[in-house]
Amino acid sequence: MTTKPHYQLFIDGTWSEGADGQTMATVNPATGEDWATFACAAPEDIDRAVAAARRALGEPGWRDLNQTKRGKLLFRLADLIEQNAEALGRIETADSGKLLAETASQTAYVADYYRYYAGLADKIEGAVLPIDKADMHVFTRRDPIGVVAAVVPWNAQMFLTATKLGPALAAGCSVVLKASEQAPAPMIELARLIDKAGFPPGVVSVVTGDAENCAIPLTRHPDVDRIAFTGGPDAARHVVRNSAESFAVTTLELGGKSPILVFDDADLEGAANGLIAGNFGASGQSCVAGSRGFVQRSVFEDLANLIEAKSKGINVGDPLVADTHVGPLCTGAQIHRIVETLDQARAQGASIRFGGTPLDRPGNFMAPTLVECATPETETLKVEMFGPVMSILPFDTEEEAIALANDTPYGLGSGVFTQNLARAHRVSDRLRAGICWINTYRAISPIAPFGGFGQSGYGREAGVEAILDYTRTKTTWISTSDAPMANPFVMR
Template identity: 55%
Template sequence: MSKETKKYRHYINGEWCDASDGGVIKTLNPTTEVVWAEAPAATVEDVDRAVVAAKSALYRGEWATMTASQRGKMINRLAALIRENAPSLGITETIDSGKLLTETRTQTTYVADYYEYFAGLADKLEGATLPIDKPDMHVYTLREPIGVVAAVVPWNAQMFLTATKLGPALAAGNTVVIKASEDAPAPMFEFAKLVEQAGFPPGVVNVITGHGETCGRTLTSHPDVSRVAFTGGPATASRIIQNTARNFAMVSLELGGKSPIIVFADANIEGAVNGIIAGNFGASGQSCVAGSRVILHESIHDQVVDMLIERAKQVEVGNPLDENTQMGPLATSSQLEHVESIVTRSCEQGASLFHGGARPANQERGYFFEPTILGCPHHDFESVDHELFGPVMSVLKFKDPDQAISIANNTRFGLGAGIFTESLSLSHWASSRIRSGIVYVNTYRVISPIAPFGGYAQSGYGREAGSESLLDYTRTKTVWVNTADRPMSNPFIMR
């Protein structure tokens, strides 16, 4: 471990602390494969301390009595600090996860947008007076915080994926324990410094990291956690559902996908190719909405494939800190091995390797993988069926719109989808028939704090972003007030 190694600490109850047993996690720079930072490995005791701090802040002290508009102002202060520190936050995330600096800097400004959006909604949570058809009864509803929230975020976009959970949770008045990914936790600890600087009371936001079997399991099964917001894979999600079931905690799951991109015969080909490149090679393919099933009309198949191959050859793979780089490394060695093995097995199953399929020859170190294009004559290939989370697309053909939709829906996932066509009626027809939570028409990989984000089937449930996500961090209380001066006429009959 070099002398430049950064050392991070947990942020619990407004204090910085090591793991109770002194355990640490060493994190590698995926570009160099060298340890560059270390963070505490949370124990059961550490997790419990964080949850207890969050529960205490929820019911006692400054946060518990703060008005909604005051909460909004505090969230806005955090947003301003994020915007101010976007360059350094971007560098940290790039070093820790391998994501392009050009994207992490831009995405960090989006993160500020999300907090500003939810800050504006903090004092917009409204109850209602109900016109009950009962004499002498005044009935109204309140929106109250749901409680302590556990936010479990992955390594591929920690700052952004935390904002989609923490923003609405804080706006609604909850307190939060964030579990940062043990593979790339540094951005969240840098973020915790801004939480402290913004003046959030102790215990309102806590940031820890640790291994799933200890930290993650303890947090998601903790009896004082009322809601879990998780982004990750279906296997882990299944365990989280089991953990939360013990305490009847609410859960939202933003999982992965095998999103289809359909290119109809009348599409703007150049625009479609751009969308396909964005959907597969952006973020090195490490995106939950990666459009890794490219479904082309047979009349334009060869033309589009040729253009994709040419574009793939031009992709600059290298150091993500370099402004000219277009694709950095995968985040971990295990992720690289996962992608490599699926590509190998798919080729053994009969897929055609149009381009890529290996580690770049000019990269001696780092978890790099070439932009890869596979030709798949049918759906029964591992690359078509399994989420890779890497820069690999599988190309399929279709004859007519009905077949295109059939191919698109032949998956257990349902997060995103792309449609490229110049026909307005066809775009609406296809959008209504694709079973996914998000559909992009003549574009791909676009976000906004106003637009709900989430999937169907094994891509999870619940929505992040948009006003409806704020309501998911509240619970409704109904209050009945008897305005009559006299007692009930008959206490043994429900009125």
């Protein structure tokens, strides 16, 4: 009989069970069976992890490590991640149900995020200010912001961790990483590589557990200086409230209902592939899923038929098999939510072009689904379902398309398919979204900032500006005069 893996907490450079001895099982979404167990953090464990992070900031092993050497540690971590990408990908697939083809390749690519920030580590610069006082020399420097609480969901977790951990460590911060209790195993395996790379104890701790005993104590902890959160808007509201007492700097990368606009001059083959990528890629479990498709009326039927024809070749099945296109959803709750939302859409006059039902097999499998919507108020155009459901609605004019795209409280991703360069610029400028893909979709890079507006959150991850968010500017004034300080009761 095969023994199931058991994962412990990684706190202050050591492995341990939770203080209250609680454990949880993690389910393989492709089989519906428990495949591993993990230790759950208690509030005492969070106190211990944050205390270790605070201590690490002041100890010579991290405090006195110059920026270039911090970068070398990140380069070492990147190499280890790349070398172990296949193994990490298999663990992530077993834990979340994502395709191995994507988890392994994405993990290998994630190494470049760490390399990107490794290269930036010794390029965090201050400035000498041209101050308006002749007897003063004034300069700025950027210091690490302090202890970071990084909260990461189960989907795209290697990527979403890299966008937080990379800049935080390059800036000299310490990090308590909270992995999702839905699928924490990859993050705990990552902790082994962080330890192997040589980061001092306490610089990175990895914990997991439920909201009450883990997430809430971490995000309201008085010694946390910055919170980097990825998740849903409801949880984010709690995070913001939790940070109110400590005034921790907070960035939120939340969900979305991203629009994809297809104009009548678009390459329909490319547009169909873009809509399929934006909706069925990662089984639709993506915060940038392009689940609101708006198609110019004159090509609406042609495009819908093309998507339907292409979708007949989609293989739904075992995420470990190379030719599988759509795997299971991470949780059974997602299936129920999708079914209920589709029922509401039908009641609103929508028609299901194909799919629309869970698959009758073990695991959390949902058939790729195309919904032809009757009105902009159709429920599938409003609700983030986190599953392989594409909704399309016709439009007539460019102005109408932009209005439909912006009619949402979210603002994360967007897509435009057109061969008209002027239109591409004109429309993308007016879309209320943090990302706009033109004639492509779901592309990422460590060089490109990522984030949204409205209920999709605030702040940006990746790119040069992200590393500055993990620093605080300190201004130093030096008097160059030999004369004593003048009247102490008058501000200079």
